[in-house]
Amino acid sequence: MTxxxxxxxxDFIYAEARMLDEGRYDExxxxxxxDAHYWMPLDYKQDDPHLTTSLLYEDMFMLKLRVRRLKxxxxxxQKPKSRCSHVIQRPFVDLLDNEAGRYQTNTSMHYxxxxxxxxxxxxxxxxxxxxxxxxxxxxxxxxxxxxxCDAAFGNIQLLP
Amino acid sequence: xxxxxxxxxxxDAQDIERxxxxxxxxxxxxxxxxxxxxxxxxxxxxxxxxxxxxxxxxKHGDYFTTQIGSQPVIQVRHSxxxxxxLHNRCPHKGTKIAIDRHGNTGTFFRCPYHAxxxxxxxxxxxxxxESGYSDTSFETTENANGxxxxxxxxxxxxxxxxxxxxxGISFDDFFGDSLSSIDNMVDRSPEGRLEVAGPPLRYMHxxxxxxxxxxxxxxxHPMVAHQSSAGTAVRIWEELGNPEPRPPAMQIIxxxxxxxxxxxxxxxxxxxNGHGHTGVSHSIHSDYDSIPGYFEAMCFTYGETRAKxxxxxxxxxxxxxxxxxxxxxxxxxxxxxxxGPDKTLVESYIYRLVGAPDELLARTAMxxxxxxxxxxxxxxxxxxxxxxxxxxxxxxxxxWVNLQRLHPSxxxxxxxxxxxxxxxxxxMRNQFDAWKTFMTSTMPRSASRNGSx
Numbered sequence: 327m328t329x330x331x332x333x334x335x336x337d338f339i340y341a342e343a344r345m346l347d348e349g350r351y352d353e354x355x356x357x358x359x360x361d362a363h364y365w366m367p368l369d370y371k372q373d374d375p376h377l378t379t380s381l382l383y384e385d386m387f388m389l390k391l392r393v394r395r396l397k398x399x400x401x402x403x404q405k406p407k408s409r410c411s412h413v414i415q416r417p418f419v420d421l422l423d424n425e426a427g428r429y430q431t432n433t434s435m436h437y438x439x440x441x442x443x444x445x446x447x448x449x450x451x452x453x454x455x456x457x458x459x460x461x462x463x464x465x466x467x468x469x470x471x472x473x474x475c476d477a478a479f480g481n482i483q484l485l486p
Numbered sequence: 487x488x489x490x491x492x493x494x495x496x497x498d499a500q501d502i503e504r505x506x507x508x509x510x511x512x513x514x515x516x517x518x519x520x521x522x523x524x525x526x527x528x529x530x531x532x533x534x535x536x537x538x539x540x541x542x543x544x545k546h547g548d549y550f551t552t553q554i555g556s557q558p559v560i561q562v563r564h565s566x567x568x569x570x571x572l573h574n575r576c577p578h579k580g581t582k583i584a585i586d587r588h589g590n591t592g593t594f595f596r597c598p599y600h601a602x603x604x605x606x607x608x609x610x611x612x613x614x615x616e617s618g619y620s621d622t623s624f625e626t627t628e629n630a631n632g633x634x635x636x637x638x639x640x641x642x643x644x645x646x647x648x649x650x651x652x653x654g655i656s657f658d659d660f661f662g663d664s665l666s667s668i669d670n671m672v673d674r675s676p677e678g679r680l681e682v683a684g685p686p687l688r689y690m691h692x693x694x695x696x697x698x699x700x701x702x703x704x705x706x707h708p709m710v711a712h713q714s715s716a717g718t719a720v721r722i723w724e725e726l727g728n729p730e731p732r733p734p735a736m737q738i739i740x741x742x743x744x745x746x747x748x749x750x751x752x753x754x755x756x757x758x759n760g761h762g763h764t765g766v767s768h769s770i771h772s773d774y775d776s777i778p779g780y781f782e783a784m785c786f787t788y789g790e791t792r793a794k795x796x797x798x799x800x801x802x803x804x805x806x807x808x809x810x811x812x813x814x815x816x817x818x819x820x821x822x823x824x825x826g827p828d829k830t831l832v833e834s835y836i837y838r839l840v841g842a843p844d845e846l847l848a849r850t851a852m853x854x855x856x857x858x859x860x861x862x863x864x865x866x867x868x869x870x871x872x873x874x875x876x877x878x879x880x881x882x883x884x885x886w887v888n889l890q891r892l893h894p895s896x897x898x899x900x901x902x903x904x905x906x907x908x909x910x911x912x913x914m915r916n917q918f919d920a921w922k923t924f925m926t927s928t929m930p931r932s933a934s935r936n937g938s939x
Binding site: 366369377379381382383387388391392398401404476478480481482483 | 684689711714722733847855856
C-alpha cells in the first residue's frame with residue numbers, strides 16, 4: 327500500500343488538467359470512482375446540489391455520455407470541435423491522510439474554451455476529493471466553483 | 487417581390503403586416519434592427535409580460551430587478567402587501583434606483599445620487615434642500631410624482647405580470663383560458679402555492695427571442711437535433727443492459743428521442759392571443775404513488791377525485807405569448823428576454839410545491855440542470871441550431887421562413903381554441919398572428935396607397 331507524498335497529490339491535479347487539454351477523455355474517465363460526482367454549483371457558496379439548480383451535477387453515466395457525444399458524427403454543436411486550456415496555480419493540499427487513503431486539494435484555475443471565433447475565459451476554484459484505490463489515486467468527487475457563477479453564459483461545452 | 491424594410495424610413499402598420507403571411511414570415515422579423523425597435527416600442531408595451539414570482543419579494547421592501555422588453559424595472563413588495571412594478575429610473579437624473587439582482591430597501595427607496603426618497607410604490611417621499619424648488623413649478627412636473635410605475639400589474643396565483651402601456655387589453659382578456667396551465671402547476675401543491683427555489687439559470691443566446699419561443703412547440707426537431715445527446719444516452723444504456731432503476735439521464739434526456747408518432751399523438755392546443763401548449767392527451771396511467779406521501783397530501787387537500795384530475799393533466803410546454811414557457815408538471819418557467827435582434831437571455835426558474843415532499847423539488851432541479859443550463863448537452867444541440875439560423879438568415883437567397891406544417895386548406899381562425907396533431911406548426915402561426923395584432927394596434931396606419939406595391 328502506497329503512501330502518497332505532497333508532490334504526488336499535486337502532480338495528479340496537473341496531470342488531470344493536461345488530460346482534459348489534450349482531449350484524452352477516455353483516460354480521464356478512468357480516473358473517476360463509479361459513484362463519484364462532478365459538481366459545478368450555480369449559486370455562490372451553494373451548499374446543496376439537490377434542492378436547487380446547479381450548472382452541473384454529473385454522475386458517471388452523464389460524464390460518459392458527454393465524452394461519447396463529443397466523438398459523435400451528428401454532434402453538430404461540435405462541428406468544429408471546441409478546445410480548452412487550463413492554467414492552474416499550484417494546488418493546496420488541504421487533506422493528506424495516508425492512513426485512510428483520503429486526500430483533498432484546492433486549486434485556482436483559469437480555464438479557456440474556444441470554438442471558431444469565440445473564446446471564453448472562466449476563473450474558477452476546483453476542489454478535488456481523492457481516494458487511494460490499490461496503489462493509484464482516483465477522483466471521488468470534484469467541485470468546480472466558477473468566479474462568475476451568476477453571470478449569463480453561452481455554451482460551455484467541455485469540462486473545466 | 488421584396489418586402490423587407492428599408493432603412494431610415496418611418497414604418498407603418500402595413501409594413502409590419504406585410505412581414506407575416508399565413509404560411510411564412512419574412513426573415514426581417516428575426517434579423518431587422520428596425521423590427522426589433524418596433525417590438526420594444528409596441529409589442530412589449532401592449533401585452534402582459536412576465537415579471538417574476540411573488541415569493542421573490544416576500545416582505546415589505548423586498549425587491550428584484552429585471553426587464554420588460556428593453557425597459558429596466560423593479561418588482562417590489564409594498565406596505566399594503568401588494569406587489570408593485572416600477573420603472574427602474576430615478577425621476578431626477580435617471581439613475582437606476584437598484585442594480586443588484588435582489589435585495590431589501592427597508593421601508594422606502596433612496597436614490598444613491600442625490601438622496602431623493604420614495605415610498606415602495608414609487609411616490610415621492612422627500613427631496614433634500616427642497617427649498618431650491620420653491621416657486622419653480624416643480625410640483626407640476628412628472629418628476630415630482632416619483633418613480634413611474636408601469637401601466638398595470640396583475641398577480642395570478644403568485645405569478646406577477648405587467649403591461650407597460652397605461653391602457654390596453656385587460657389581463658383576463660389577454661390570457662383567457664390559457665391560465666389553466668399556471669393553475670394546474672400551482673394546484674399540484676397541497677397548499678396551493680409555489681415558492682421560487684434558488685437563482686435562475688442564465689443562458690445567453692446569439693439569436694432572436696422568437697426562435698427560442700418557437701422551438702418550445704417544435705416537435706419535429708427533438709429526434710433530429712437531439713440525436714447526439716438523447717440518442718447517445720439510449721445507446722449507452724442499452725449497452726449496459728438496460729439497467730433499472732434508470733439513471734437520471736435516461737429519465738430526463740432520453741425522452742427527447744421519442745419518435746414522430748409520439749409527438750403527433752401528444753397533440754397541440756392553441757388559445758387566442760398567441761398562447762398554446764404541447765401535450766394535450768391526458769395521461770390515463772399517472773403514477774400517483776411514485777413519490778411516497780405526495781398523493782396522500784394531495785387527497786387530503788383536494789379529495790381523491792380532484793387530486794387525480796390535477797395529476798392527470800400532463801401538459802408539456804405552455805407558451806404564454808410573447809415570451810415565456812411554463813412546464814407545469816415539473817414547476818419550471820423559462821423567460822426568453824430580448825436583448826437585441828440577435829441576442830436573447832434565457833432565465834430558467836424552478837419552484838417548490840409548498841407542502842409536497844422534497845423529492846419532487848429534487849426532480850425539478852435535476853431537470854432544470856440537465857436540460858436548461860449553459861452546460862446542458864441538450865441545450866448545446868439547440869443553441870447551435872438557433873445561432874446557425876440567425877447567421878443563415880443573413881443570406882438574401884431566400885427571404886421567407888416557412889411555418890406551413892399541417893396548415894389547413896382554409897384560413898385559420900386563431901380567435902377560437904383548437905386542438906390538433908402534435909406536429910402542427912399552428913402554434914407558431916398563432917404566435918405571429920398575435921404578434922401582428924399587438925404590434926400594429928399602436929402603430930400609425932398609412933392612408934390607402936395607389937398604384938402597384
